[in-house]
Amino acid sequence: MNTKITELLGIKYPILQGGMAWIAESTLAAAVSNAGGAGIIAGGSAPAEVIKEEIRKAKALTDKPFGVNIMLMAPNADDLAQLVIDEKIPFITTGAGNPGKYMEKWLEAGIKVIPVVPSVALAKRMERAGAAAVIAEGTESGGHIGENTTMCLVPQVVDAVNIPVIAAGGIADGRGIAASFMLGAEGVQVGTRFLACEECKIHPTYKELVIDAKDTDSVVTGRYTGHPCRNVKTKFAKRLATGEKDGTLTPDEFEQLTVGALRKAVQDGNLDEGSFLCGAIAGMVNEVKPAKEIVEEMFAGAEKLLNK
Numbered sequence: 001m002n003t004k005i006t007e008l009l010g011i012k013y014p015i016l017q018g019g020m021a022w023i024a025e026s027t028l029a030a031a032v033s034n035a036g037g038a039g040i041i042a043g044g045s046a047p048a049e050v051i052k053e054e055i056r057k058a059k060a061l062t063d064k065p066f067g068v069n070i071m072l073m074a075p076n077a078d079d080l081a082q083l084v085i086d087e088k089i090p091f092i093t094t095g096a097g098n099p100g101k102y103m104e105k106w107l108e109a110g111i112k113v114i115p116v117v118p119s120v121a122l123a124k125r126m127e128r129a130g131a132a133a134v135i136a137e138g139t140e141s142g143g144h145i146g147e148n149t150t151m152c153l154v155p156q157v158v159d160a161v162n163i164p165v166i167a168a169g170g171i172a173d174g175r176g177i178a179a180s181f182m183l184g185a186e187g188v189q190v191g192t193r194f195l196a197c198e199e200c201k202i203h204p205t206y207k208e209l210v211i212d213a214k215d216t217d218s219v220v221t222g223r224y225t226g227h228p229c230r231n232v233k234t235k236f237a238k239r240l241a242t243g244e245k246d247g248t249l250t251p252d253e254f255e256q257l258t259v260g261a262l263r264k265a266v267q268d269g270n271l272d273e274g275s276f277l278c279g280a281i282a283g284m285v286n287e288v289k290p291a292k293e294i295v296e297e298m299f300a301g302a303e304k305l306l307n308k
């Protein structure tokens with residue numbers, strides 16, 4: 001499974017773990033890297049000191065490369081942008097915005113920058129700005145999403161840029177990897193499947209929701225705030241969706257209800273006030289396994305299909 005992505009990142013399998021805020025910490029990232037993929041520590045909106053500690057812990061847990069995700073809407077994105085330079089992180093992914101203003105200093109530091117892009121236009125801009133690759137992320141993904149689907153977005157991004165493209169959104173087994181490769185991707189980013197791995201330290205209630213989810217159990221909320229997010233369709237998520245639809249929640253009230261809701265889901269398993277972000281593929285995630293088994297099974301499945 002050697003592709004431009006395995007070469008670029010020095011990894012065995014062309015798989016990146018999604019940079020899931022509050023979720024992707026050192027244990028998960030190190031497990032994915034030890035499995036031969038690219039583990040990612042999510043910066044989220046955590047203080048730089050906290051992420052520095054996570055980076056140190058991951059360095060103790062693996063001698064393989066791992067990256068950091070910079071969530072560009074975070075109030076302290078500037079601090080985290082500097083931290084990855086100070087900590088000599090080899091590659092970073094970015095999300096929820098255009099990383100343009102940081103590109104020069106990251107590239108000067110020798111960091112490989114891999115932005116998440118929801119459109120062809122941003123993919124082209126990122127290529128011009130010096131991105132090493134882009135992650136074309138479809139609306140099937142969990143958390144903050146764009147409008148286009150993985151199936152439509154990936155081949156259009158592949159046609160538009162000359163740097164390698166990583167497919168994301170709706171990929172949880174070998175079929176998803178094989179399909180992504182057929183669309184021209186040279187790697188995949190996977191989030192939801194890793195929610196249900198042994199090394200992922202989310203609240204047990206969160207894992208149960210993902211394991212129990214069926215195909216229709218994710219819902220997108222918050223379109224009217226400009227920050228649409230895909231979550232597990234809990235009672236709380238349904239209340240948000242209804243409030244948005246029938247006007248009983250203003251965008252301001254919606255924002256107030258969702259501030260801190262991801263933390264409440266991840267740490268407290270709070271079904272009344274938590275937002276349990278997940279991708280539309282959650283219905284296919286039915287078992288908790290070690291990260292290594294997940295990665296190996298996914299690529300064994302993909303190789304079988306691709307060799308057919």
Ligand code: TUI
Nearest residue numbers: 021071095096097098116117118142143144145146227
């Ligand atoms: O970033 C994500 N997923 C996330 S971030 C997050 S935390 C959050 N909290 C409150 C509001 C919003 C986010 C939860 N899940 N995925 C990567 C991603 N990036 N999806 C979509 C985008 C994106 C959107 C617009 C990337 C670039 C972009 O550019 C707009 C521009 O400025 O050109």
